[in-house]
Amino acid sequence: MKLKHKINHGWQRPSEPVTDRYQREVDASLRKAEKAWRRAQKAVERAERQAAQHPSPEAIAARGEARRLVLQRLDELRQIEELMHTPTYAPTAVLHRTGRDDRLEVGTYVKPKKKRQPKSPVATRRKP
Incomplete structure (x- = not known):
């Protein structure tokens, strides 16, 4: 089913003028936020x-413990990164698994020798 209604993407809602009351509220909240920020900065300093x-001593111990935990986490991340960067290509010497599943051997592949068929004791006669 084809929709015949076309949407005008260029249309925007006209902006409403800012009233004095709204501007006073914005200014008051801005002053309040700046005052709280200055208080917080003074408290930090x-x-x-x-x-x-x-x-x-508690602060020194807490700082040392935090430092130890951060270094431990960084070491873990370094180890994970090393695992992610291990090469994925095959080793140069290819190992073939030979043997049965219950007795698995690892070694180089050796092509098995052909077994000769033993001569049958049954004699056949061919008619000329």
Whole structure:
């Protein structure tokens, strides 16, 4: 079924003018957010100064533990990356598996010798 309705993709909804009330609300929320951000920055600076002046043994131990965990995780990621980069090509010497499934041997393939058929004890007579 073919749809005959064409959508006008170039049309956009006309923007509404910004009212004074809405602009006041935006300005108030902006001032409030900037004030909270300045308070947070001051708190961070104060905490950094205190930590630099008096590092507590708990903070030192926590920092050491965090450092140890990060280094351990980085080592794990390095090992995983090494596993991902192992070569996938076949080894230069091809190994053939010979033998039965219950007695599996690994070695180089040797072509089996042809077995001779033993002569049959039955004599056949051909008619000329």
